[in-house]
Amino acid sequence: MASALCLRLSSTFAGGLSARCLLNSRVQRTQFLHMGRTAFGAHDAAFEAAKERLNTLKEEPDNNVKLQIYALFKQATKGPCNTPKPGAFDFVGRAKWQAWSGLGDISQDEAQKQYIDIINGLAGEESPAETEQAGEEASSYKEIKVTKENKVCSILLNRPAKKNAITWLMYNEIVQALDDASKDDSVTVAVITGAGDYYCSGNDLGNFMNIDPKDMPKMARDGKELLRRFVTAFIDFPKPLIGAVNGPAVGVSVTVLGLFDAVYATDKATFHTPFTELGQSAEGCSSYVFPKLMGNTKANEMLLFNKKLTAHEACERGLVTEVLPHDSFQKEVQTRVEYVAQLPPQSVREGKKLVRDQEREDLHKANEKECEVLEGRWLSEECVRAIMSFFTKKARL
Numbered sequence: 399m400a401s402a403l404c405l406r407l408s409s410t411f412a413g414g415l416s417a418r419c420l421l422n423s424r425v426q427r428t429q430f431l432h433m434g435r436t437a438f439g440a441h442d443a444a445f446e447a448a449k450e451r452l453n454t455l456k457e458e459p460d461n462n463v464k465l466q467i468y469a470l471f472k473q474a475t476k477g478p479c480n481t482p483k484p485g486a487f488d489f490v491g492r493a494k495w496q497a498w499s500g501l502g503d504i505s506q507d508e509a510q511k512q513y514i515d516i517i518n519g520l521a522g523e524e525s526p527a528e529t530e531q532a533g534e535e536a537s538s539y540k541e542i543k544v545t546k547e548n549k550v551c552s553i554l555l556n557r558p559a560k561k562n563a564i565t566w567l568m569y570n571e572i573v574q575a576l577d578d579a580s581k582d583d584s585v586t587v588a589v590i591t592g593a594g595d596y597y598c599s600g601n602d603l604g605n606f607m608n609i610d611p612k613d614m615p616k617m618a619r620d621g622k623e624l625l626r627r628f629v630t631a632f633i634d635f636p637k638p639l640i641g642a643v644n645g646p647a648v649g650v651s652v653t654v655l656g657l658f659d660a661v662y663a664t665d666k667a668t669f670h671t672p673f674t675e676l677g678q679s680a681e682g683c684s685s686y687v688f689p690k691l692m693g694n695t696k697a698n699e700m701l702l703f704n705k706k707l708t709a710h711e712a713c714e715r716g717l718v719t720e721v722l723p724h725d726s727f728q729k730e731v732q733t734r735v736e737y738v739a740q741l742p743p744q745s746v747r748e749g750k751k752l753v754r755d756q757e758r759e760d761l762h763k764a765n766e767k768e769c770e771v772l773e774g775r776w777l778s779e780e781c782v783r784a785i786m787s788f789f790t791k792k793a794r795l
């Protein structure tokens with residue numbers, strides 16, 4: 399069943415690439431050349447250039463972006479969707495159909511324009527030379543930004559356009575940054591925060607797309623291993639780790655907060671772990687830590703029944719140390735972090751170790767167990783359907 403349901407949004411249907419396929423035959427090319435302005439739109443040259451640019455992108459766009467590109471290409475070249483809706487189990491076909499029909503009757507000209515804008519935007523993102531030349535520390539990180547200053551290592555989740563959703567790359571980068579901060583003697587404290595209006599929207603649901611059905615079990619195994627390593631990096635981080643929750647937090651970004659040493663939240667932050675809505679299950683050691691922090695019934699309210707907490711509720715339940723006013727959040731957090739940074743580092747490390755050692759083994763066991771259960775969940779029909787709903791814009795939290 400899992401393989402029948404899994405999604406494959408391969409690049410061959412993503413607009414420009416399918417454009418190339420569409421125009422492969424001589425007849426099609428001739429038709430294309432004779433379509434002219436009325437059949438297409440006022441941006442023909444730029445549209446052609448955008449198609450070429452799409453083929454030269456170094457990184458494949460996210461699947462939902464591919465869907466958008468596909469839909470706009472169809473609308474620009476064929477007009478409004480006029481094909482029958484694919485059957486219930488043709489998930490990819492339905493996603494494509496829904497994306498195209500979702501454009502309604504916007505004109506071919508407008509579709510061309512949006513297609514060009516998206517592709518030019520993607521191409522622009524691939525040349526971020528200006529920020530690097532602005533004198534910032536050279537860094538190999540792509541989706542987080544790490545800065546070290548005055549003994550503080552700051553890890554910024556840096557995909558604001560996607561609400562800082564965590565991709566496979568980003569999980570790896572966070573593990574790498576924590577490992578580096580733990581070994582760097584110039585660092586006494588680490589802080590994690592988010593760019594833009596969100597702290598983090600949790601696991602990037604695109605992590606589960608673009609998978610060939612036969613590769614689903616491997617994807618689940620690899621995901622389990624990556625998640626295990628990710629959570630382990632938090633359990634064993636030896637220095638003080640502080641969360642600066644600058645906005646809403648979702649999923650795995652909430653659960654691992656239970657492994658931080660202090661969590662400061664703006665009064666605009668919310669805390670949401672919608673695992674069962676997504677056909678998934680608890681991770682980040684939350685099945686162990688949350689009941690200890692807040693008691694079983696309150697933990698269940700979050701982990702099983704998906705209750706979204708305000709910052710004050712999260713503080714009452716012990717997940718947040720202190721709620722700070724949004725307008726002075728950065729400044730207030732900085733004061734607290736600077737205080738921790740100048741404390742005698744060995745003393746703080748020994749103190750943290752004493753506390754963590756009380757439950758370290760149990761945390762590792764909880765992590766193992768949670769990852770095992772999740773591996774099975776990712777292969778379930780419930781989970782695949784929930785992710786599909788997200789990408790076809792039927793369901794947002």
Ligand SMILES: CCCCC/C=C/CC(=O)SCCNC(=O)CCNC(=O)[C@H](O)C(C)(C)COP(=O)(O)OP(=O)(O)OC[C@H]1O[C@@H](n2cnc3c(N)ncnc32)[C@H](O)[C@@H]1OP(=O)(O)O
Pocket residue numbers: 462463559560561563564566569599600601602603604605620621622624625648649650651672673676678681788793794795
């Ligand atoms: C190694 C694997 C380990 C796996 C560990 C498992 C972890 C479990 C979890 O973390 S479960 C939580 C998963 N997260 C979600 O379900 C959140 C999904 N997102 C939303 O519901 C909404 O986007 C929102 C409520 C976070 C924000 O809504 P809003 O309307 O304000 O904004 P948009 O929906 O328009 O979002 C802006 C763009 O960001 C993309 N995006 C947001 N969150 C995610 C995400 N988690 N995964 C992928 N993409 C995300 C969204 O698609 C928009 O992109 P677009 O502009 O290109 O459409």
